[in-house]
Amino acid sequence: MAPELPNSGSIDRAAMFDARVERWYDDLHAGLVQVYGPRRADSIAADLLQVARSAYDERPDHLHRRDLQRILEPDWLQDPRMLGYAAYTERFGTDLNGVAGHIDYLRDLGVTYLHLMPLLQPREGDNDGGYAVADYRAVRSDLGTMADLESLAGSLHSAGMSLVLDLVLNHVAREHEWAQKARAGEKKYRDYFYVYRNRREPNAYEASLPEVFPDFAPGNFTWDEDLRGWVWTTFNEWQWDVNWSNPNVLHEYVEIILALANQGVDVFRLDAIAFIWKRKGTDCQGQPEVHALTQVLRAVARIACPSVAFKAEAIVAPTKLLPYLGQGTHAGKVSDLAYHNSLMVQIWSMLAARDVRLAVHALSKLPPKPTTATWLTYLRCHDDIGWAIMDEDAAELGISGQAHRRFLAHWYAGDFDGSPASGLVFQYNPVNDDRRTSGTTASLLGLDSATTKAEVERAVAALRLAHALILGWGGVPVIWSGDELGQSNDAAWAQEPGHEDDNRWAHRPRLDWWRAASRHDSGTVGGRVYQDLRGLVQARSRLPHLHASVETELGPVDDPGVLVTVRRHPAGRFVGLYNVTPEHRHWPGHRAHHYGVDALSDAITGEPLQWNEYGDVVLQPYQVLWLAELRN
Ligand code: GLC
Numbered sequence: 001m002a003p004e005l006p007n008s009g010s011i012d013r014a015a016m017f018d019a020r021v022e023r024w025y026d027d028l029h030a031g032l033v034q035v036y037g038p039r040r041a042d043s044i045a046a047d048l049l050q051v052a053r054s055a056y057d058e059r060p061d062h063l064h065r066r067d068l069q070r071i072l073e074p075d076w077l078q079d080p081r082m083l084g085y086a087a088y089t090e091r092f093g094t095d096l097n098g099v100a101g102h103i104d105y106l107r108d109l110g111v112t113y114l115h116l117m118p119l120l121q122p123r124e125g126d127n128d129g130g131y132a133v134a135d136y137r138a139v140r141s142d143l144g145t146m147a148d149l150e151s152l153a154g155s156l157h158s159a160g161m162s163l164v165l166d167l168v169l170n171h172v173a174r175e176h177e178w179a180q181k182a183r184a185g186e187k188k189y190r191d192y193f194y195v196y197r198n199r200r201e202p203n204a205y206e207a208s209l210p211e212v213f214p215d216f217a218p219g220n221f222t223w224d225e226d227l228r229g230w231v232w233t234t235f236n237e238w239q240w241d242v243n244w245s246n247p248n249v250l251h252e253y254v255e256i257i258l259a260l261a262n263q264g265v266d267v268f269r270l271d272a273i274a275f276i277w278k279r280k281g282t283d284c285q286g287q288p289e290v291h292a293l294t295q296v297l298r299a300v301a302r303i304a305c306p307s308v309a310f311k312a313e314a315i316v317a318p319t320k321l322l323p324y325l326g327q328g329t330h331a332g333k334v335s336d337l338a339y340h341n342s343l344m345v346q347i348w349s350m351l352a353a354r355d356v357r358l359a360v361h362a363l364s365k366l367p368p369k370p371t372t373a374t375w376l377t378y379l380r381c382h383d384d385i386g387w388a389i390m391d392e393d394a395a396e397l398g399i400s401g402q403a404h405r406r407f408l409a410h411w412y413a414g415d416f417d418g419s420p421a422s423g424l425v426f427q428y429n430p431v432n433d434d435r436r437t438s439g440t441t442a443s444l445l446g447l448d449s450a451t452t453k454a455e456v457e458r459a460v461a462a463l464r465l466a467h468a469l470i471l472g473w474g475g476v477p478v479i480w481s482g483d484e485l486g487q488s489n490d491a492a493w494a495q496e497p498g499h500e501d502d503n504r505w506a507h508r509p510r511l512d513w514w515r516a517a518s519r520h521d522s523g524t525v526g527g528r529v530y531q532d533l534r535g536l537v538q539a540r541s542r543l544p545h546l547h548a549s550v551e552t553e554l555g556p557v558d559d560p561g562v563l564v565t566v567r568r569h570p571a572g573r574f575v576g577l578y579n580v581t582p583e584h585r586h587w588p589g590h591r592a593h594h595y596g597v598d599a600l601s602d603a604i605t606g607e608p609l610q611w612n613e614y615g616d617v618v619l620q621p622y623q624v625l626w627l628a629e630l631r632n
Pocket of ligand 1 (some may be wrong): 129235271381
């Protein structure tokens with residue numbers, strides 16, 4: 001604890017603002033030049049700085065203090081004590097005040113980062129789980145008010161947690177004010193969208209565009225009678241893509257971001273960020289302008305509210321992932337966090353195939369991320385799992401990418417011989433035979449279908465292993481609500497109006513507070529899962545080796561059933577051993593000396609390692625071992 005010192009006087013606010021402009025202006029300007037050209041960049045920059053200045057002036061004192069603290073701790077997201085949790089407000093705590101009432105529950109698990117799913121005012125009726133926003137300035141009325149959001153942010157901050165919200169910036173609801181004005185014939189607002197009078201342009205784009213929801217929202221354009229035109233709708237027909245080539249759109253979103261930041265939002269999840277720039281002849285994802293625009297948004301936020309971070313939601317192929325954390329001129333200047341979608345897919349692939357070779361091959365090929373950027377590691381989120389296995393990675397190992405993807409979809413749907421999973425097929429696309437998967441972690445790992453004690457044990461051990469993989473990687477692991485208790489699919493998912501054709505609702509169950517009440521009782525299955533996870537969280541928080549600035553390397557495959565991760569941190573070496581099979585496996589003991597970890601016990605449980613007569617470390621079915629050595 002620092003000693004109490006007399007207050008050393010107030011900070012000169014204007015000087016602070018100017019210093020930040022000096023620090024971030026070049027990033028802001030360079031991003032604008034790339035998107036809008038050198039002629040317009042100066043005036044757009046001046047306009048955005050004006051917006052930043054007003055937001056800065058209005059920012060409450062306690063948030064200015066938070067800004068200062070985070071300037072002093074720029075790696076706050078990389079700390080091994082960071083643990084994320086994601087939930088729907090109403091499914092976790094009924095409303096915002098209810099969430100505040102469950103802060104102790106989150107604290108007990110060690111949560112420091114709470115992502116509440118979209119909670120701004122959506123359109124009425126089906127709204128894609130809140131991703132069709134009708135008003136960014138209001139909280140969904142059944143969840144509370146802006147004042148409740150601000151007060152929740154304050155309570156979370158006092159409990160050492162950050163608040164994470166979605167920023168849906170690729171589209172708005174058809175009912176949003178901008179869309180309404182466009183429909184009423186206002187040219188200014190029609191230019192906020194991509195509207196075409198006939199099919200000529202849409203057809204030209206469609207030639208190279210994939211479909212996100214081929215099942216319930218085929219195609220990427222929707223005829224709108226009021227507009228008398230085709231409007232771009234990548235997702236559902238009532239989600240209108242906004243036109244970021246129009247600087248007025250940029251201005252609007254900057255205002256929205258800074259207003260929410262002033263309520264206490266710490267991290268913005270940039271929803272569907274890959275899609276915000278369109279270019280004919282491409283799949284219109286991850287275009288260079290996407291990264292330039294992210295750089296602009298981040299530079300403005302660093303100036304007005306530097307405690308705020310950005311998280312890219314780019315669920316793209318592994319080769320396309322890195323630019324979201326910054327590559328080339330954008331290195332270290334775009335999102336602070338990005339979903340490690342490839343790791344997530346490879347974890348599920350290893351567990352189904354009981355073989356780590358493809359994962360090691362594919363993950364080792366990823367170029368390093370900037371040391372200041374951080375992966376978000378996860379097993380499940382509110383979305384389906386898309387089987388992003390690259391054909392080329394599979395072919396290099398002599399297997400067919402398509403066959404493996406099909407295997408994974410069938411395995412997790414439980415219709416493959418020997419599979420204990422009970423997931424669901426999401427968005428089967430007969431054109432390319434693509435199948436994605438819905439289901440909670442417990443359901444996918446066979447906890448639901450387990451009837452014998454041995455099957456339950458196996459599923460619980462697999463769950464612990466899966467959680468260990470995301471906790472031992474380095475980054476912010478995010479637990480999807482209910483997974484900490486091993487909750488299964490919501491059997492009644494289709495009964496809610498608007499949900500019937502979207503089985504992602506199966507893995508978005510309401511938190512089972514009965515199950516939660518016995519989370520400290522290891523006699524219950526929920527308690528076992530919870531205690532296992534909590535043990536991992538606590539072990540992780542003691543291991544500086546897991547600071548996210550350091551890359552995870554993958555060790556050589558001695559046994560195809562054992563994944564070996566190595567972290568060479570200046571504080572000391574770390575080796576993670578993960579047996580992804582339900583059988584006993586081994587790891588050659590001489591490797592431990594090679595990596596410089598002579599630890600004879602597991603850093604999670606403190607228990608000694610088991611050796612066989614050949615000098616191999618013995619791994620129990622689905623066992624994980626963390627070996628960590630601290631340098632003197
Ligand atoms: C993101 C969300 C997904 C939503 C889509 C459109 O991918 O995670 O749930 O359907 O964006 O907003």
